[in-house]
Amino acid sequence: MQTEEPTAVESRAGLAEAELLAGCRAGKPEALNELVRRYHTAVLRVCVSLLGSRDVDDLVQDIFIKILRRLDTFAGRAALFTWMYEITVNHCRDELRRRKRKRWFSLQSLPAETVEKIKADEVLASEHLETEELHAHLHAALKQLEPKYRELIVLRDLEGLSYEEIAQIQKLDEKLVKSRLYQARQALAEKMKKYAEAFYA
Amino acid sequence: MRESRQHLEEAALWQWRDGELNEQERRATQSHLDRCAPCRKRVAATERLFTAMRKMHHAVKPTLAEQVQLVRVLEEQFVREELPGILVDASRRLVRWLAPAVAILAALFVLLRQEQTSSTSALANLLPETPESQLLLADSDEQYQQAMWEVALSLEENQK
Numbered sequence A: 001m002q003t004e005e006p007t008a009v010e011s012r013a014g015l016a017e018a019e020l021l022a023g024c025r026a027g028k029p030e031a032l033n034e035l036v037r038r039y040h041t042a043v044l045r046v047c048v049s050l051l052g053s054r055d056v057d058d059l060v061q062d063i064f065i066k067i068l069r070r071l072d073t074f075a076g077r078a079a080l081f082t083w084m085y086e087i088t089v090n091h092c093r094d095e096l097r098r099r100k101r102k103r104w105f106s107l108q109s110l111p112a113e114t115v116e117k118i119k120a121d122e123v124l125a126s127e128h129l130e131t132e133e134l135h136a137h138l139h140a141a142l143k144q145l146e147p148k149y150r151e152l153i154v155l156r157d158l159e160g161l162s163y164e165e166i167a168q169i170q171k172l173d174e175k176l177v178k179s180r181l182y183q184a185r186q187a188l189a190e191k192m193k194k195y196a197e198a199f200y201a
Numbered sequence B: 001m002r003e004s005r006q007h008l009e010e011a012a013l014w015q016w017r018d019g020e021l022n023e024q025e026r027r028a029t030q031s032h033l034d035r036c037a038p039c040r041k042r043v044a045a046t047e048r049l050f051t052a053m054r055k056m057h058h059a060v061k062p063t064l065a066e067q068v069q070l071v072r073v074l075e076e077q078f079v080r081e082e083l084p085g086i087l088v089d090a091s092r093r094l095v096r097w098l099a100p101a102v103a104i105l106a107a108l109f110v111l112l113r114q115e116q117t118s119s120t121s122a123l124a125n126l127l128p129e130t131p132e133s134q135l136l137l138a139d140s141d142e143q144y145q146q147a148m149w150e151v152a153l154s155l156e157e158n159q160k
Helices: A017-025 A029-051 A057-069 A080-108 A112-123 A133-144 A147-158 A163-170 A174-191 A193-200 B010-018 B023-035 B037-058 B064-078 B085-126 B131-137 B141-159
Strands: none
Touching: A017 A029, A017 A080, A029 A057, A029 A080, A029 A147, A029 B037, A029 B064, A057 A080, A057 B064, A080 A147, A080 A163, A133 A147, A133 A174, A133 B037, A147 A163, A147 A174, A147 B037, A163 A174, A174 A193, A174 B010, A174 B037, B010 B023, B010 B037, B023 B037, B131 B141
8 A cells, every 4th residue: 555644654663662661661751752752643643533533632641641651561562653552542442432421411411403413513523624525524434434443444544554463453363354444444435425426526 | 256247346456455466366456457447447536535534644743732731741740850870879878888887786786785684683693682782773763762762661670
């Protein structure tokens, strides 16, 4: 797959992970700065694509805190960036569940017509890229996918991770990752069907 | 058979796109695509879809303010202040000397206590059992007071 955009996978080349880990464990400011410099963007964009919202600053902060608290449990069996993706994806899963529960409870207390309006807005929601209609549709389509499918599209097609790395992150068999990814892409293509003219044009 | 009679199957297109076909399958798919405009169109549409998605995804970047805020929060929680080197060395030297010194002082204290007890008992053996000798052997105020009473009584008896 040809991608013009840099991915976390590309930026891992030449990392002195051991030094970075030792520095973070010792609480050295320059190591913490380096950790943020290297991984902030990847963690942020994965959160935004998985949650379908740009309002993720607190979440990103919690993810970095979790990563630093768990550094002692990081055994180094996987690369640091794979482990960070794993924590990010799991944290986003929990957040989605929490937001779903919160939304359900808040909708119970709203009038029916307001609820309908919120749902209609969400379909075309594009909090981040309102100016580009195509992006808005893609954003909405991605948001409507099941979380397990969305994770696969994000990790494989957008972040450029290998099947092996995704299997490690999701604790799944590689074959299952491949078959699910196919289903995920099909589901996404289905969601985008009504906007297909934009792509065939 | 990955190829249907007329057009490529969806799965085959994904595999071709991901470079997962073997050489023979890849050639067959490529050959079909060279001849089939609708399939080429499907491939192009998929490519446009994913290119747009990647652009959208990678347009998300943290602002400088967000980066600074994140670093600040992490530093507050995880940075541990280090003592200057000279202080660290001094404290190490102190610990190295302090531990044996404390041990020696403790041993001296125990020895002196034992010495004191044994000297008192030796004195008791030497002195005769008189009320006056009890005055010399008294360890506490109470015993001293008691001995004084004994001495006073014995004096009184002697006078009688």
